[in-house]
Amino acid sequence: MTTSAPLQESQASGDTRPALIEQPIGAFFAAMAASQPDREALVSRHQGVRLSYGELDQAANRLASALLGLGLDKGDRIGIWSHNNAEWLLMQLATAKVGLILVNINPAYRTSELDYALNKVGCKVLVTMARFKTSDYLGMLRELGPARLPQLKTIVWIDQAGQGADEPGLLRFSELMARGDPQDARIAAIGATLRADDPINIQFTSGTTGFPKGATLTHRNILNNGFFIGEAMKLTPADRLCIPVPLYHCFGMVLGNLACLTHGATIVYPNDGFDPLTVLETVQAEQCTGLHGVPTMFIAELDHPRFGEFDLSSLRTGIMAGSPCPIEVMKRVVKDMHLGEITIAYGMTETSPVSCQSSTDTPLDRRVSTVGLVQPHLQVKVIDPETGKTVAPGVSGELCTRGYSVMHGYWGDEEKTREAIDPEGWMHTGDLATMDAEGYVNIVGRIKDLVIRGGENIYPREIEEFLYRHPKVQDVQVVGVPDAKYGEELCAWVIVKPGQVLAEEELREFCRGQIAHYKVPRYIRFVAEFPMTVTGKIQKFKIRDAMKAQLSLQEEKTA
Incomplete structure (x- = not known):
C-alpha cells in the first residue's frame, strides 16, 4: 500500500497489482511443475524424502487417482490428521486437483474433538498418522468405532519407518498410492470443472466460546494469499524455506507450502514436530534461505545451548507470526540469525490467513513494532467496537478485513458466519489494533484480553x-x-x-x-x-x- 498523504481515518486499501490468480490450485501447480520439472520442490529431512517439482506433480496425480478410486466425488470431505510429512503435502495437492475438500484435523485433538470435527463436516475418508510420541491416533479411532463415526468409510494410515505393523481393516498410505494412476483421465476431466471460488479446505478454529467452527476456504482464498505472502518475502526459485510450523494450521499450509509453490521455491521440513536443534541443523545442512516460526520457536532456537555451533549465514527472510512478536526477540533474530529480511505477518484462519504483512524492505523500526501494511487486493479498517465507526489514526479499536481472503463461511453454520462477516463483507477479527497515518497496523491485543x-x-x-x-x-x-x-x-x-x-x-x-x-x-x-x-x-x-x-x-x- 502506498499513500500520498497521511490517512485521515484508520482505513487502508492494498495495491491492486499484480492481478489476482483466478486458477484453481491444481492447474496452477501443474503449470509451475511443467515450467521447472527438475528443480527441488520438497525436502522432508526426517523421512529422507526429496522430490523435484516434476516428481511431486506425478506423485500428487497418482494420489488423486487413488482417492477417486475410493469412491470419492468432487466436493466430498477428506480429513488429514497428522504432523508434518511428505504425505501431508501430497494430500494438499492431490485433493485440490480433483476438487476434494481437505479437512485439517489438529494433531492435539482427542476423541471427543475428533468425533465432533469429522461428523460436523461429514468426512468420508481420514488419512492419519498411526501414532506420535504419546498420541495413539489409531487407538483413538478404534475407541470411537463406526457407531460414533457413521459417515467415515475409509481410514488410511501413514505407514512410515518404524510403523509397519498391519492394522486390520485399515488401508496403508503406501498401498493407496500404489493403486493410483498418474495418467488417470479423470483428473483432467474433473480439473476442467473446478472454479477458483470452489471451497477446497476446512480448518477448525475455536474462536472464544463454544464448539470449534469450520472455516471454509476456497482455491482463490489460499492460493492468492500464499502468492502475496511470498511476494512480500521476495521469494524466488532459488529460495529454500525451512518450515517447522504445523501444516494443519494456515501458517504451515499457506505461509509455508503455498508461498513456496507459487514461486517455485523449495519446501524444507526439518521434522514432524518442532524441535529447535533439528531446525538449526536443517538450516545449516540444507542452506535454507528462509525460516518460519512463532515467537516461542525463535526463542527456543536462540536460547538452545548449541546455538553458536551452527552456521546460519544462508538465512535471509522468513516470517514471525502466530502471536504478538516481542520487539527484543525480533532484534535478536535479525542480528544473531542473519534474518535481516524477516517479515511480520498478521491474520486469522478466517482470512486465509494474512491481512497485513511487513516486507523485506520495511524499515526495521516498523518491522519490529508493527505488522506492516495491508496486503494487495485487501482492505483493513479499525472501528470503535461500540459504534462501528472508523476511528482516527492512532486510536485503538477492532480490526476488520475485507477482500478476496475472507472465508467462504463457517461450514454448516450460517448464524456464526453472519456474526463474523457483516453485510458489507467485513470480517470482524476480535483483535484490538491501531493504524498510524501511513497505514502501518499495530496489534495491541484481543478485545477479550x-x-x-x-x-x-x-x-x-x-x-x-x-x-x-x-x-x-x-x-x-x-x-x-x-x-x-x-x-x-x-x-x-x-x-x-x-x-x-x-x-x-x-x-x-x-x-x-x-x-x-x-x-x-x-x-x-x-x-x-x-x-x-x-x-x-x-x-x-x-x-x-x-x-x-x-x-x-x-x-x-x-x-
Missing part, C-alpha cells in the same frame, strides 16, 4: 514488551485476574532464562519509575512453560483459570 483496572484500560502486550527488556526474562505473558477492589489486577507469568535466578521484588523494582504504577503486575509467577496450542499460540485463558484457582485457594486458607 483488555484489562480494565479501576477504570484504566491496560493492554497486556504493552506490559509484556516492557518486561521482555529485563535481561533475565526469557518469555512473559500478562493477563487480568478478578479483583474485589479494582475489578481486575494484572498477573505476569514469567519464564526465566536458563542459569538465571529472578525474584519478584527484583522484577517489580525494574518496573518502578519506568511504567505507571497501575501497570506493574500485582501477581508475578515464575513458570517453566506456558499452556499453548500445538501451533505455539499461548492459551491465556488457561493462565487466567489457573490464577483464579490459586487465588481462590489462598482466600479460603486465609478466611
Whole structure:
C-alpha cells in the first residue's frame, strides 16, 4: 500500500497489482511443475524424502487417482490428521486437483474433538498418522468405532519407518498410492470443472466460546494469499524455506507450502514436530534461505545451548507470526540469525490467513513494532467496537478485513458466519489494533484480553514488551485476574532464562519509575512453560483459570 498523504481515518486499501490468480490450485501447480520439472520442490529431512517439482506433480496425480478410486466425488470431505510429512503435502495437492475438500484435523485433538470435527463436516475418508510420541491416533479411532463415526468409510494410515505393523481393516498410505494412476483421465476431466471460488479446505478454529467452527476456504482464498505472502518475502526459485510450523494450521499450509509453490521455491521440513536443534541443523545442512516460526520457536532456537555451533549465514527472510512478536526477540533474530529480511505477518484462519504483512524492505523500526501494511487486493479498517465507526489514526479499536481472503463461511453454520462477516463483507477479527497515518497496523491485543483496572484500560502486550527488556526474562505473558477492589489486577507469568535466578521484588523494582504504577503486575509467577496450542499460540485463558484457582485457594486458607 502506498499513500500520498497521511490517512485521515484508520482505513487502508492494498495495491491492486499484480492481478489476482483466478486458477484453481491444481492447474496452477501443474503449470509451475511443467515450467521447472527438475528443480527441488520438497525436502522432508526426517523421512529422507526429496522430490523435484516434476516428481511431486506425478506423485500428487497418482494420489488423486487413488482417492477417486475410493469412491470419492468432487466436493466430498477428506480429513488429514497428522504432523508434518511428505504425505501431508501430497494430500494438499492431490485433493485440490480433483476438487476434494481437505479437512485439517489438529494433531492435539482427542476423541471427543475428533468425533465432533469429522461428523460436523461429514468426512468420508481420514488419512492419519498411526501414532506420535504419546498420541495413539489409531487407538483413538478404534475407541470411537463406526457407531460414533457413521459417515467415515475409509481410514488410511501413514505407514512410515518404524510403523509397519498391519492394522486390520485399515488401508496403508503406501498401498493407496500404489493403486493410483498418474495418467488417470479423470483428473483432467474433473480439473476442467473446478472454479477458483470452489471451497477446497476446512480448518477448525475455536474462536472464544463454544464448539470449534469450520472455516471454509476456497482455491482463490489460499492460493492468492500464499502468492502475496511470498511476494512480500521476495521469494524466488532459488529460495529454500525451512518450515517447522504445523501444516494443519494456515501458517504451515499457506505461509509455508503455498508461498513456496507459487514461486517455485523449495519446501524444507526439518521434522514432524518442532524441535529447535533439528531446525538449526536443517538450516545449516540444507542452506535454507528462509525460516518460519512463532515467537516461542525463535526463542527456543536462540536460547538452545548449541546455538553458536551452527552456521546460519544462508538465512535471509522468513516470517514471525502466530502471536504478538516481542520487539527484543525480533532484534535478536535479525542480528544473531542473519534474518535481516524477516517479515511480520498478521491474520486469522478466517482470512486465509494474512491481512497485513511487513516486507523485506520495511524499515526495521516498523518491522519490529508493527505488522506492516495491508496486503494487495485487501482492505483493513479499525472501528470503535461500540459504534462501528472508523476511528482516527492512532486510536485503538477492532480490526476488520475485507477482500478476496475472507472465508467462504463457517461450514454448516450460517448464524456464526453472519456474526463474523457483516453485510458489507467485513470480517470482524476480535483483535484490538491501531493504524498510524501511513497505514502501518499495530496489534495491541484481543478485545477479550483488555484489562480494565479501576477504570484504566491496560493492554497486556504493552506490559509484556516492557518486561521482555529485563535481561533475565526469557518469555512473559500478562493477563487480568478478578479483583474485589479494582475489578481486575494484572498477573505476569514469567519464564526465566536458563542459569538465571529472578525474584519478584527484583522484577517489580525494574518496573518502578519506568511504567505507571497501575501497570506493574500485582501477581508475578515464575513458570517453566506456558499452556499453548500445538501451533505455539499461548492459551491465556488457561493462565487466567489457573490464577483464579490459586487465588481462590489462598482466600479460603486465609478466611
